[in-house]
Amino acid sequence: MGVTSLTTIMGDRREPYVLLAIVSAVWGLSSFLVHTTVATIPPASAAAGRLVVGAIALAALARMVKTANEPQSLWHWGYAKVAFFGQALPFFLISWAQVRVTPSTASVLIATTPVFASVFALRQRGVHAAGRTWVGVVLGLAGLTGFIGSSAWSTGSQTWLRDLALAAAALSFAFSGRLVGRLPSDSALTRGANVARHSAAMMVAASLVFDHPWAMSAPSAESLCAMVFLALLSTCVAYVAYYRLIAIGGLPMATSHHYIAPVIALAIQFWWTGTIPTPLQFISVGAILAAVALIAQRPATTAATAPTGETSLLSEPK
Numbered sequence: 001m002g003v004t005s006l007t008t009i010m011g012d013r014r015e016p017y018v019l020l021a022i023v024s025a026v027w028g029l030s031s032f033l034v035h036t037t038v039a040t041i042p043p044a045s046a047a048a049g050r051l052v053v054g055a056i057a058l059a060a061l062a063r064m065v066k067t068a069n070e071p072q073s074l075w076h077w078g079y080a081k082v083a084f085f086g087q088a089l090p091f092f093l094i095s096w097a098q099v100r101v102t103p104s105t106a107s108v109l110i111a112t113t114p115v116f117a118s119v120f121a122l123r124q125r126g127v128h129a130a131g132r133t134w135v136g137v138v139l140g141l142a143g144l145t146g147f148i149g150s151s152a153w154s155t156g157s158q159t160w161l162r163d164l165a166l167a168a169a170a171l172s173f174a175f176s177g178r179l180v181g182r183l184p185s186d187s188a189l190t191r192g193a194n195v196a197r198h199s200a201a202m203m204v205a206a207s208l209v210f211d212h213p214w215a216m217s218a219p220s221a222e223s224l225c226a227m228v229f230l231a232l233l234s235t236c237v238a239y240v241a242y243y244r245l246i247a248i249g250g251l252p253m254a255t256s257h258h259y260i261a262p263v264i265a266l267a268i269q270f271w272w273t274g275t276i277p278t279p280l281q282f283i284s285v286g287a288i289l290a291a292v293a294l295i296a297q298r299p300a301t302t303a304a305t306a307p308t309g310e311t312s313l314l315s316e317p318k
Contacts, residue, residue, distance in 0.1 A: 015248060016245060016248055016249035019241045019242075019244055019245040019248075019249065020245060020249065020257060020260075022237065022238075022241050023238050023241050023242050023245060023257045023261075024257040024260035024261045024264060025261075025264060026233050026234055026237060026238045026241075027107070027234070027238060027257060027261040027264075028107060028260070028261040028262070028263075028264025028265045028268065029233070029264070029265075029268070030230060030233065030234040030238075031094075031098065031103035031104070031106040031107045031110075031265055032103040032265070032268060032269075032272075033226045033227075033229055033230040033233070033234070034046070034094055034095060034098045034103070034106070034226075034230060035098050035102075035103045035106075036222060036223060036226035037049075037050070037095070037223050037226045037227045037230060038095050038096075038098055038099050038223075039220065039222070039223050040217070040219040040220045040222075040223040041216075041219045041223050041224075041227065042207075042210070042211040042216065043092055043095035043096040043099065043211075044092055044095070044203065044206045044207045044209075044210045044211045045207040045211045045213055045216070046095045046223075046227060047088070047091040047092045047094075047095050047203045047206075047207075048200065048203035048204045048206065048207040049227045049231070050091070050227050050230045050231040050234070050235055051087060051088070051091065051196060051199050051200035051203050051231070051235060052200045052203075052204065052231075053227070053228055053231035053232070053235075054196045054200070054231040054232070054234075054235030054236050054239075055193070055196040055197045055199075055200040055235075057231065057232060057235075057236045058189070058192050058193035058196050058197075058235075058236050058239070058240075059193050059196075059197065061189060061193070061236070062189050062190060062193045065189060075198070076194065076198070078179070078182055078183050079183065079194045079195055079197075079198050080198045081176075081179050082176050082179045082180060082183060082195050082198075083195045083196075083197075083198035083199035083202065084198075084199070084202060085172045085173075085175050085176035085179065086172070086173060086176030086177075086179075086180075086195065086199075087195060087196070087199035087235075088199040088202040088203050088206070089169070089172045090168075090169035090170075090172040090173050090176075091169075091199070091203070092203065092206065093165045093166065093168055093169040093172070094106060094110070094165075094166065094169050096162070096165055097162035097163070097165040097166045097169075098162075099162070100159050100162050101159055101162045101163065101166065102269065102275070103265055103268075103269060104262070104265045104266045104268070104269040104275075105147075105163070105166075106166055106265075107261055107262045107264075107265035107266070108147060108262045108265070108266070108284075108285055108288060109144070109147065109148075109163060109166035109167055109170060110166060110169060110170050110173070111170075111258045111261065111262045111288055111289070111292060112140055112143075112144050112167060112170045112288055112291075112292075113170040113171075113173045113174050113177075113258060114140075114174070114258050114291075114292050115136065115137055115140030115141060115144070115170075115174075115288075115291055115292070116170055116171045116173075116174035116175075117174035117177050117178075118133055118136065118137050119137060119174075120174060120175060120177075120178055132294045133294065135291075135294055136290075136291040136292070136293075136294035137291070139287050139288075139290055139291040139294070140287070140288055140291030140292065142287055143283075143284045143285070143286070143287030143288035143290075143291060144167060144284075144288065146280060146283065146284035146287065147163075147281060147284035147285065147288070148160060148163040148164065148167070149280075188239075188240050188242075188243030188244045188246075188247065189240050189243075191239075191243050192236070192239035192240050192243060195239070196235060196236075196239070242254065242257075258292045262285065262288075262289065263289070266285070
């Protein structure tokens, strides 16, 4: 079944909403899968494992649907840059952080990606921001500061560095969005397969250097299953669905997942553990989600026609 088959099944109007629901649900769940994966697998190897499995699955799917737009060379610098900033670096930071940080905290902090993306866009010559974008940037950064500060206060400063690593991952996702618009005009599936192939090679090398997998203890079956599900859902399904959503739904709809996924993650954590955020964390989460909502409110533009400043607001899946 090709990546455009949803259109024939349900029509053009409902497809973007179905894709948005899929992407938001997968990203809301992915932080819990990462948390389970890193329980017995070191961070670099966890990132490498999900990317290798994801790259193999995407490559197989691309051959099945016979996409013909793949680059001729094994190494393409455009895809390599997106792979490093959009997958390899942030996936490692997220895996390292979630050794100690709760899944819902990770989901909330990664949701600041559009705030950083807007900062990058505002620095670009010729880009004029609406007042709500400035308000969104200030509100988002204030919420980020408050959330990290409240986390450091409640945990005795034990996790603030890992919180900063998650913010750095969001920054890396945002920067990679500036590079997505410069990729070859391939299909969503081809883009996902090529990016995953490059990032998998990077993280396998990192795993060999940092984790020495030949000396690792055997990971648990639960961690291995979580890693495989993470690869198939987050790295495969989410990437293809996200690139397709950009193409048919426009940038505002594509970025709106950032304030849906954290709500899903917080709800899952409350249902699973009964954990309730502190009042300051509630306020900070509200500020971050409001900021993303303000930033996402812009005229509908498709990826194919988006100007450079708009393309720079794209972000990568988690």
